[in-house]
Amino acid sequence: ELATTVARRLEKQKVAVSLPSLRPGTITPALLDAIKYVRKSGLTIAPEAGTERLRLFIRKEIPDAAIYDTAELAYQKGWTKLKLYFMVGLPSETDEDLQGIIDIITNVYELGRRFPGKKTINVTLSPFVPEPHTPFQWDAMNPPETILNKLQFIKRNLQQRNINIKHPSCEASVLQGIIGRGNRRFGDVIETMFRNGARFDGWTEGFEPQKWFDALKKHGYDYRELIQSLPFTTDLPWSHIKKGPSQEHLQKERHRTSSQLLTYVPYSQTEQSQSSEVKMEFGRGKKKVIKQNTAAPTKNRVRIRWGKTERYRYMSHLDNLRLIEKTLRRSRIPIAYSQGFHPTMKLSFGPPLPLGMTSEAEYVDITLESNVMPYMIEKLEKAMPEGMSIFESKIVLSKAPSLTSRLNRAVYSLRLEHDANIADIQENITHLMDKSSLEIERTGKDTVRTVDIRPAIYAIEIEDNKLIMTLGLSDGGYARPVEVLGLLFPPDEIPALAYQMHRREMYRIDEQGQRINPMDL
Numbered sequence: 001e002l003a004t005t006v007a008r009r010l011e012k013q014k015v016a017v018s019l020p021s022l023r024p025g026t027i028t029p030a031l032l033d034a035i036k037y038v039r040k041s042g043l044t045i046a047p048e049a050g051t052e053r054l055r056l057f058i059r060k061e062i063p064d065a066a067i068y069d070t071a072e073l074a075y076q077k078g079w080t081k082l083k084l085y086f087m088v089g090l091p092s093e094t095d096e097d098l099q100g101i102i103d104i105i106t107n108v109y110e111l112g113r114r115f116p117g118k119k120t121i122n123v124t125l126s127p128f129v130p131e132p133h134t135p136f137q138w139d140a141m142n143p144p145e146t147i148l149n150k151l152q153f154i155k156r157n158l159q160q161r162n163i164n165i166k167h168p169s170c171e172a173s174v175l176q177g178i179i180g181r182g183n184r185r186f187g188d189v190i191e192t193m194f195r196n197g198a199r200f201d202g203w204t205e206g207f208e209p210q211k212w213f214d215a216l217k218k219h220g221y222d223y224r225e226l227i228q229s230l231p232f233t234t235d236l237p238w239s240h241i242k243k244g245p246s247q248e249h250l251q252k253e254r255h256r257t258s259s260q261l262l263t264y265v266p267y268s269q270t271e272q273s274q275s276s277e278v279k280m281e282f283g284r285g286k287k288k289v290i291k292q293n294t295a296a297p298t299k300n301r302v303r304i305r306w307g308k309t310e311r312y313r314y315m316s317h318l319d320n321l322r323l324i325e326k327t328l329r330r331s332r333i334p335i336a337y338s339q340g341f342h343p344t345m346k347l348s349f350g351p352p353l354p355l356g357m358t359s360e361a362e363y364v365d366i367t368l369e370s371n372v373m374p375y376m377i378e379k380l381e382k383a384m385p386e387g388m389s390i391f392e393s394k395i396v397l398s399k400a401p402s403l404t405s406r407l408n409r410a411v412y413s414l415r416l417e418h419d420a421n422i423a424d425i426q427e428n429i430t431h432l433m434d435k436s437s438l439e440i441e442r443t444g445k446d447t448v449r450t451v452d453i454r455p456a457i458y459a460i461e462i463e464d465n466k467l468i469m470t471l472g473l474s475d476g477g478y479a480r481p482v483e484v485l486g487l488l489f490p491p492d493e494i495p496a497l498a499y500q501m502h503r504r505e506m507y508r509i510d511e512q513g514q515r516i517n518p519m520d521l
Helices: 002-011 029-035 052-057 064-076 095-112 144-156 170-180 184-195 209-218 247-262 269-275 317-331 374-383 422-433 481-488 491-498
Strands: 044-048 081-088 120-127 163-166 301-308 347-349 358-367 388-395 409-415 439-443 448-452 457-463 466-472 502-509
Touching: 002 029, 029 064, 044 064, 052 095, 064 095, 081 095, 081 144, 095 120, 095 144, 120 144, 120 170, 144 170, 170 209, 184 209, 301 374, 317 347, 317 358, 317 374, 374 388, 422 457, 422 481, 439 481, 457 481, 466 481, 481 491
Parallel strands: 044 081, 081 120, 120 163, 358 502
Antiparallel strands: 301 358, 301 388, 347 358, 409 466, 409 502, 439 448, 457 466
16 A cells, blocks of 8 residues: 555656565565556565475465465566575575575576566575574574585576576675674774775675685684584673564574474465465556647757856766756656656756866756746756756757757866966977877777877867867867876876866857857757
């Protein structure tokens, strides 16, 4: 009921509802209908273990039938991508439990093939970590090589093209368990790693597990002993912390999970089907067609010139786009959205601003659901965060070409230091502008190519102790400001100078050589 109510209220604002991982059997047709009002967000099903026996052991009483019913319901409602979440290395886990994970994934994959369209299954496998304040805090954790063998066993038996498997580093998971069990003295290990240069160890490319194991050994710890099971009589490092259930209650729960296995009886498929209260719906659901207004307003597109200060200097172009979208949502003006499965705001931005620069000449075209009214711009200005400003706005024709394709000149300014040698800089400018060709190496994602940027350098001058550069954009050829700085200043000064530049204006020079303001395009 909550999901349905929220989804209906947010539908007009084109805000989609997304859910966390869900327990199989709790997903209903009404819930899926609610979260696909705007678009189908990701759907994660968490069986957690491969067999009913092991799920009962960890207090997740989920029959296999509930998993398959949930997947089938999602496919019926139009989902083409599902995510499954499992844990490996759980206490009492056997090869049969690992095979159960393989069987569930395979069966869900085969189930999806009964429905039209390409189906993808993303699987996350997480090693078991004995976390404090849980009934399993006394249990042993598998060493890295054992975890790796289990993960490889599962991956070897799942070779289908549309099944994607990912998992964290085995060593990182073990260290997570070791640190979780650490006492006050374990802080010495962390300090040693810090002094050895550990900084971004949460990132795969920066993680060096052997350094951690060496630091443990240096302080007298054997990591294999730290992941062994603990007696219930052990004085745990966190025993003095009162959080939720008492230690006695957690021990009883742990004993109960073990005793349940002695009387375990597999679910009957017949009993499960009889007890199911979910009414299955077969066949493809009717496609929701959004009614479009055939009498579209003629003055529903507004062009805005905006800018940002040093506060947002290090925001990328994509971050700028997201911030504008959030500002539009806060303003609550009637934004028009695209049609389809993933509605997006109808926005058209000008050429992106290089990272690190400030600007007073950024442009965006906004399409509204109604005619533009003055109060809408006022609401948008009030919603703008401090450090971002709207300088002017103007209604433009709905069929006007995009600004990125039309603008071909950009002017940048750089305030020079008070002790800068203006004469030397001016001499470098003159020498540069006298050349007919200026070849530089431009690095792409996979290639390095030589480019002549001289045709895209239209003017460089010094004015009021500022370096002013007019460079080309789009069809006029383009030169990056940092590339021009590299031709005027020593290499060691370029990084600092590049992050002090300001874009002061953009415009178009047409075929007749006339200058056209972006607001008039």
